[in-house]
Amino acid sequence: MLDFALQGLYQVFLPGHFLLLVIGVVMGIIFGALPGLTATMGLALLVPFTFTMSPAAGLIMLAGIYVGAMYGDAIPAILINTPGTPAAIATTFDGFPLSQKGMAQHGLVAAAVASAFGSLMANIVLVLAAPPLAIVSLKFGPPEYFWLGIFGLTIISTLSTGSVIKGFLAGSVGMLLSAVGMAEIGGDIRLTFGFPELQGGIELIVALIGFFCLPEILSSVIGKRRAAYTEKPVKPSLSVIWEVIKSLLRKPGLMLRSAGIGTVVGFAPGAGGNIASMVSYNEAVRWDKNPEEFGKGTIKGVAASEAANSAMAPGSLIPLLTLGIPGSPPAAVILGALMLHGMRPGAELFSTYANVTFSFMMGLLVAAFLVTTIGCLGSVVFSRIINIPSRYLAPAIIFMTVLGSYSIRNNMLDVWIMFVFGVIGYVSSKLKFHPAPIVLGLILGPFVEEGLVQSMLAGQAAGSTFNYLIFRPISGVLICLCVLALLWPIYAKWRSRQKQEIVTCKMSIEKTEGQNEK
Amino acid sequence: MKSRTQVDPKKPWNSDYIIGILTLIISAVVYFSTRELSRLGGVFVDYVLIASAVLSLLILLKGFVKPEHIKFFDSVIERNNVTTGICILLVYLIILPVVGFLPSSYAFYFCFNLYLTDDRFSIKNILFSALLTSVVVTAFYFIFNGLLEVPLPTSMWSE
Amino acid sequence: MKRTLIMILALSCVVVFTGPAMAGQFPSKAITYQIPFGPGGQSDLEARRQQPLLEKALGVKVIVQYKPGGGGSIGWATLIKQKADGYFISGINIPHIVLQPLARGNAGYETDQLKPIALFQATPIGLAVLKDSQINSLEDLIAEAKKNPGAITCGGSGTWSGHHIAHLQFGKMAGIKMTYIPSKGAAKSVAAFLGGHVKALWANSNDLVQHADKIKVLGFGTKAPFANMPDVPTFESKGYKLYASIDRGAGAPPGTPDDIVKVLEKAFLEIASNPDVIKQMRKDGFVPLAMGAKASKEYIMKKIPEWEPVVKEFKK
Numbered sequence: 003m004l005d006f007a008l009q010g011l012y013q014v015f016l017p018g019h020f021l022l023l024v025i026g027v028v029m030g031i032i033f034g035a036l037p038g039l040t041a042t043m044g045l046a047l048l049v050p051f052t053f054t055m056s057p058a059a060g061l062i063m064l065a066g067i068y069v070g071a072m073y074g075d076a077i078p079a080i081l082i083n084t085p086g087t088p089a090a091i092a093t094t095f096d097g098f099p100l101s102q103k104g105m106a107q108h109g110l111v112a113a114a115v116a117s118a119f120g121s122l123m124a125n126i127v128l129v130l131a132a133p134p135l136a137i138v139s140l141k142f143g144p145p146e147y148f149w150l151g152i153f154g155l156t157i158i159s160t161l162s163t164g165s166v167i168k169g170f171l172a173g174s175v176g177m178l179l180s181a182v183g184m185a186e187i188g189g190d191i192r193l194t195f196g197f198p199e200l201q202g203g204i205e206l207i208v209a210l211i212g213f214f215c216l217p218e219i220l221s222s223v224i225g226k227r228r229a230a231y232t233e234k235p236v237k238p239s240l241s242v243i244w245e246v247i248k249s250l251l252r253k254p255g256l257m258l259r260s261a262g263i264g265t266v267v268g269f270a271p272g273a274g275g276n277i278a279s280m281v282s283y284n285e286a287v288r289w290d291k292n293p294e295e296f297g298k299g300t301i302k303g304v305a306a307s308e309a310a311n312s313a314m315a316p317g318s319l320i321p322l323l324t325l326g327i328p329g330s331p332p333a334a335v336i337l338g339a340l341m342l343h344g345m346r347p348g349a350e351l352f353s354t355y356a357n358v359t360f361s362f363m364m365g366l367l368v369a370a371f372l373v374t375t376i377g378c379l380g381s382v383v384f385s386r387i388i389n390i391p392s393r394y395l396a397p398a399i400i401f402m403t404v405l406g407s408y409s410i411r412n413n414m415l416d417v418w419i420m421f422v423f424g425v426i427g428y429v430s431s432k433l434k435f436h437p438a439p440i441v442l443g444l445i446l447g448p449f450v451e452e453g454l455v456q457s458m459l460a461g462q463a464a465g466s467t468f469n470y471l472i473f474r475p476i477s478g479v480l481i482c483l484c485v486l487a488l489l490w491p492i493y494a495k496w497r498s499r500q501k502q503e504i505v506t507c508k509m510s511i512e513k514t515e516g517q518n519e520k
Numbered sequence: 521m522k523s524r525t526q527v528d529p530k531k532p533w534n535s536d537y538i539i540g541i542l543t544l545i546i547s548a549v550v551y552f553s554t555r556e557l558s559r560l561g562g563v564f565v566d567y568v569l570i571a572s573a574v575l576s577l578l579i580l581l582k583g584f585v586k587p588e589h590i591k592f593f594d595s596v597i598e599r600n601n602v603t604t605g606i607c608i609l610l611v612y613l614i615i616l617p618v619v620g621f622l623p624s625s626y627a628f629y630f631c632f633n634l635y636l637t638d639d640r641f642s643i644k645n646i647l648f649s650a651l652l653t654s655v656v657v658t659a660f661y662f663i664f665n666g667l668l669e670v671p672l673p674t675s676m677w678s679e
Numbered sequence: 680m681k682r683t684l685i686m687i688l689a690l691s692c693v694v695v696f697t698g699p700a701m702a703g704q705f706p707s708k709a710i711t712y713q714i715p716f717g718p719g720g721q722s723d724l725e726a727r728r729q730q731p732l733l734e735k736a737l738g739v740k741v742i743v744q745y746k747p748g749g750g751g752s753i754g755w756a757t758l759i760k761q762k763a764d765g766y767f768i769s770g771i772n773i774p775h776i777v778l779q780p781l782a783r784g785n786a787g788y789e790t791d792q793l794k795p796i797a798l799f800q801a802t803p804i805g806l807a808v809l810k811d812s813q814i815n816s817l818e819d820l821i822a823e824a825k826k827n828p829g830a831i832t833c834g835g836s837g838t839w840s841g842h843h844i845a846h847l848q849f850g851k852m853a854g855i856k857m858t859y860i861p862s863k864g865a866a867k868s869v870a871a872f873l874g875g876h877v878k879a880l881w882a883n884s885n886d887l888v889q890h891a892d893k894i895k896v897l898g899f900g901t902k903a904p905f906a907n908m909p910d911v912p913t914f915e916s917k918g919y920k921l922y923a924s925i926d927r928g929a930g931a932p933p934g935t936p937d938d939i940v941k942v943l944e945k946a947f948l949e950i951a952s953n954p955d956v957i958k959q960m961r962k963d964g965f966v967p968l969a970m971g972a973k974a975s976k977e978y979i980m981k982k983i984p985e986w987e988p989v990v991k992e993f994k995k
Binding site: 043045346 | 720731839866
């Protein structure tokens, strides 16, 4: 296998192919960065161009696009609080506060480095262990998806700045929103209120732009007439790059854990990167010594989110390459490209077409390095974008988001939905609750529903739905995780109260000692 | 600990009550629109409705016991700004399918840019805004429509 | 302010009046080929394969556009609203376009509003079990189902889809009760099946061909045995008149003039008889079709009375 890998590397570094890889990465970053354009769309638009090329060349370019997009989505997340793709939602939690503090470049570099690290780790896993992992991924059945969804919902307790009840309430509203459109299993059309376009449900990216991007503009740029998008302007420099890299290298635990979560979530077919970054962020908060720093602008948060969502990409390719089952929408497009070149997923890919497959995988690897370079160097330029006065920037952002929302499904209704959610998001921030739980509910609703209803059907056939849902190995693990996740905040509060007591004890001892000395 | 009866005059609204009532309304709307679903289509909705009803009641309870007070706008100026901003956006979206993407975007960018500028009616600013509008909007239009062939809303009259 | 208004007016006029293309022979400008599903799916794949060939046959650019949602219904609802000048066509899928209006009440379109241009691909639906399953034939399956009604779980893609209807029809014909567990999309249903979460699977022929080494196919819903798997019996040969397949074609908005449809039909049929295309389709496990506009319309209309009673009976 090593010789295949080396052959693959050789293919990647051929001048023509390498150029294609670079072009792919750049295009991927652009597509990831423009809210409304997704990695999936970028891949779909460029697949026809790959017809005329040899399979290896075409796939290398697609690899570049996929990896580039997984970094690109962090750029608007950090700069304008808008995830470029749903995978970058968690990047906004700490990314935007960072740029508010004038540290946008730090955020961008952290994202570039973490993305590359996540990609790298996941690729190594992909190359070494794809077939056995694919078999594990098949074991994810309806109950597992259900519990995975519920576990995802428990993250809400961490995300709720303020009352946890509000957070869960927002989450349930999000789940109700996810019910709009065709029912997952029942097939009924729900909650369309007479709009046939709503049969497709509410498009996630449109909701994201609405909830994350517009309220920010409404409140600070329009409402408070802030001249610049952030409170402090950013002063990019090259030394920042090295500084961030060094501090991230000092946190191997954080990086490895985030990459691990991304890879695992990636290969559960269909789960995709949307939840990977949030789960990783949640875990980063949980295991950190100073969890209060999160949410106020720390590169740890950005790194956790970006490492996971980039690790998801190779992870989602595991079931794709071995079984032909795409783990995420971009993977589905890549499957299409493979089929168009006459390559069918399965054992064939690793034997007859091995050199093409390995070129693709090595392409993913090298693209990760390209992303770091372009990302770090580019951060000097990108971060300056938010120094543009908001009176020029904000209208441009709005008109781009309108363009983006429309182009996803060629539907004017989506633009209206974005607007309405924007207003709702603004109101909700005034009511002091963060829209992230709503979005989480929107994303996870379909998983929970699909898992629930399929389990009900299968459980009935097997005799007892309750047994079916609970007594399975992977489900068991997930259920324990859910319980732990729900109980953890209580434990964390107890622990911090202990810490507080020790501190106040120490303080009073010192005070009495000071008094005694006198 | 503030006593329950003392309401901070600067923060007159009880956010918990507002959220609770709003979500109860949403739940009610969803409930009544989903009574005709099949068993499989409705089961998920029913469970989530139960959850949101319970949580809304809990929030209302919290609003009673340990309320969180907010005020919406820091000043009348802010309220006017936000309202105007929303109106400009509304107009943009309404004329978009009527006039087409390009003209409405030109109009929007131009108006919005001027609105956010301090010295709105000076000739220099108006001209600069018009120039910037044409450059920015046209550039994006060509990249998306021309280069990437992403379809954009066309006008009702032209085809 | 006045200056601004004049400028805006001027700009708008310029854009509006330079719009319309010059009328001429069809086709004289780019054609939009809408895919009512997301990118990466089978319909997309086929369209991408056809795209360069269509451009050559028609002499104009063909733009592939995605309009996913509702299992295709949003795309078809959009299609019927487009101008019937031949410059906007859409992929069509049977049984979707027949079943959706029947099952949903208001799907946004009616089956007879779509004007078929051609049908070029058929994907027979088959019933399969895993290789190590105790069940070896249709008879075994039916016996097992009779012993434990409702215990056998069959996976498939979608509700009120080709798979679902096949499941319902088969259950009725064989007098058995099996539980249908739909998944969202063919890939997911295959994953559920391979993972052992359902005991049998209603699947498209291309998926069955792809995983042939891991499964046993019990039957196909075709008139003649499936070329890639000639040993597998047809349902008909076992006495069940079950014809199930997913057919793909292209359609135009209602009222499109027949001579324009003829031009498009010729292009599609040309592609459908292209030997390379046929070879590729067969290799992947599809059955190439070359049905013209009239034949397609008849085929579709025949399906409505066949499926209407099934939907009525099972829809609660």
